[in-house]
Amino acid sequence: MGSDNIDNGNGRWTTVWTAMPQVAWAEADHLPPERFLRFERATLRQTVRMCSTSEAASEDKRNTSEAKPSEETKTRRIRLRFTNTFGTSDLSISRATVGIPQRPGGDDNDTHAEDDTVHISGSRFVDTTTLCNVLFSGQPSAVLPAGGLLLSDPIFLPADTPDLSISLYFDKGLTTSPITTHPGSRTQSWLCLGDQTASPSLREGDALCSVLHWYFLAGVEEWTTSANSQKTIILLGDSITDGRCSTNNGNDRWPDLLGERLQREKRPLVTLLNQAAGGNCLLREGTGGPALLARFDRDVLSQPGVTGVLVCGGVNDIGTATDNLSRVVHDLIATYETVLERCTVAGLTTLFSTITPFDGPGQGYASPVREAARQEVNAWIRSSQAGRVVDFDAILRDPDQHSQLLLKYNSGDHLHPNVDGFQAMADSFPLDLL
Template structure:
């Protein structure tokens, strides 16, 4: 088998971040990431998931307005929005943007204008990100927000997040101030350009990042229901009085060791951008490697040693930033015909043994032991299976969220 090269994190994709200095009132407390996703390059729509608009981009035939709904994991007294053109090949021009409390569907309440270095318009060069100016806005944990962007010039292919498990809305023309949502007749279950919301709050003390592939991303959960395991972890933390933000840095189909034209930059490379450079991250939960060992990666299936070395590299990088690292075991794949083979499962078992026994992680959460079928440990319990033999349903994501001890975070 050909040896896979493990890219060094020092060669990670570097994004230049530009933002206006925050007003004095907004810098008294540190910024904490209260919502986020991981960016990936434009990719074709899949036949089993709603169409995405990443390859066509926006404003090809005149002005368009994009509205995206997100749920914050912690409260805030002020916030700023992170937009990305990481995979763009040309400057991205956003003519204007607003943020508002979300209503039903694409409806909103009292939108507020966002500015960038004091200007309504923002131009983001290819390969870069941009932060909005701080926005004084009080919200509670689990409040939903609508971020609306207006484009006049064609954007070209869009930096996006494919499996959002949430609806985004598009309208022809300028509908930035539309609070009814009636003009937003096109929908997609992906996010575009929007990669983070950072907040300040007397109670927000830090952020937990979850890093991995589709099982972190929440594929198999109910679209629009906020039932990824990270959503349910956030609800647990709020109920227990722990005001932490939670960021989902999973990408469906992503591999730890190698890039994919459809599923994004390798995990070892993107870890810096998607976890280490997020404001306020103090803990990361890593569940990664299934797509490297899966049967569909022949002839590039990774060995257990290569995946373990990848985990070690992630742990070293996080510890160098003072970030606590929790390792999650890899869950069963036997029911997924395209992923499973006896050889792939043998690699999974070796990786899981190392995660459980090596002591390399600060803590371990044994997701595999929780969701596997007792009579056939290589398979998911039927009550947790979304139907494809590899991804969890809402109950499955809930049970692994329940397994995480908040005190370990």
């Protein structure tokens, strides 16, 4: 674990970005290209968008490792959290850097067919003037243990930095196959051969390729001095919260759009952490990762600074049930009650969202008995959780046919909202609950 290395006791670390760890499933296309299956002699460059700075940036004499001691620069102090949760072999990080990503441009010879020239997220380009070496207990390399976590030393970046470009070089790579990933990143990550962690762009010709997954990233933490007023809400959900049908590299999942609304309405002391995963169920483990209660300690209680939880799941439990829907309803309600009890004991605020519609032609989840189960669960949420409900069902449903999404919010599969639907969820979210 990295050293806190803190010189100011009037604050604490709080998480400002997360991705729920999952094991990579070959049949679900979670794996990198075959050449990089072990990440041997490979550079991995990934971008993430942190929540906006939680407070007015403090004056700090340190910025990057290159900053002069006399410089007074507004900075945000962060540290990176890496995960090998599902790995069965140690992974040595030979070198790591972090900086601010840039869009492609400036060198006409440095182009790649997979470059996104519109968005910062997903870029293989980084501003080298902001590039910092990432250290681990003062060392440039570290071992990410099988099944474990690794925390970096603190890093200082400009205060207005929302996006991070994180580059990792692995000399030896994994020796066994399980890979820890977040497959639903909706964000390009880049792989190439050799140590290119300090390169302004990962270069064509070294087996350069991109994938829409994150690997080995668990979180970013920030040092804050406004701990008493900070609200950090964990979002537990499935592909709807994870951003299925959002724009690749566009950061327009509904939690992203809600975060933008919080900034516009000058509520900067609320941080939303997305701990959702496509296919995740509340009651059982599957390709979407562990069941809700099995991951609760890891994804909620272990997050620094967490103050509340919003549970957005249930659609996959109902939608994949083949019989005994009454038992599924019973078990979902029992799970909600357990979450509420555990949050109360931990001193956390608990919120629940209603389950959104999934009826329509060709949608495999659609059936009258599943719709009845959805309505029963939603009725329980609305009646027993009064004052703690985000009614996404009411926001997205067709007012003339409650079992279906409103056409303008339907991505086409009758289950996942489109970006307009995500915007409606963000715009209609009752901010007072936060």
